[in-house]
Amino acid sequence: MHLPISSRLVVQTLTVLLVFGALSAFVGxxxxxxxxxxxxxxxxxxxxPFTTYVVPGLILGLVVGGTQLAAAxxxxTRQGSALxxxxxxGFGMLIWIFVELVMIKQYSWLQTAYFVLGGLxxxxxxxxxxxIPALVECR
Structure with missing residues (x-):
């Protein structure tokens, strides 16, 4: 997978976002x-539908953190399935935050931050x- 320099920067930035998402999901x-x-x-x-934070914690770590780590x-490793x-x-992060807001009906600035992370x-x-070709230099 040969990418122009600007594409490599986008890939590197995406990788950093995914690693951050994975690590923070695992810690959470x-x-x-x-x-x-x-x-x-x-x-x-x-x-x-939960009485404790165990099941949401498992979902956060395995599903959200797992997909973030797998993507990173x-x-x-430049796998064909990377994108x-x-x-x-990214969609998993957005869905997690959306469902969290719907279920607990509470708001924190962290939800906005992680929603932005998934969107980015x-x-x-x-x-x-x-x-969105304007973000990536094509040569």
Whole structure:
């Protein structure tokens, strides 16, 4: 997979975003499971199907963190599926935040930050696919 310099910069930036997303999902997952929400009030779960933070923590770590990590590894190893995995990871992050907001009916600035993270991942995927060509220099 030979990419122009600007495309490489987009790939590197996307990889950094995915690694950050994976690491923060794994940390959030570990805290949610080990400390039952790590200080997040239990009352937030009242409008959700969960009684503890264990299952949401597992979903956060395995699904959100797992897809972020898989996409980052695919980009680093130049796999043909890298952009597909990156899109899945970006959508996964957006879906996670959307469902979280719907279920717990509470807002934190972190939700905006992670929603932006997922959105940026998708924008970079679209740029690398040539759908947003202004972001990537084509030679």
């Amino acid at each position: 997952s570990a805290l949610a499971i080990a400390f039952n929400g790590a200080g997040i009030p239990q009352e937030y779960l009242a409008t959700s 590894i695919a980009l680093l 597909l995995l990156s899109a899945v990871a 991942e998708l924008i970079f995927v679209l740029a690398l696919l040539g759908i």
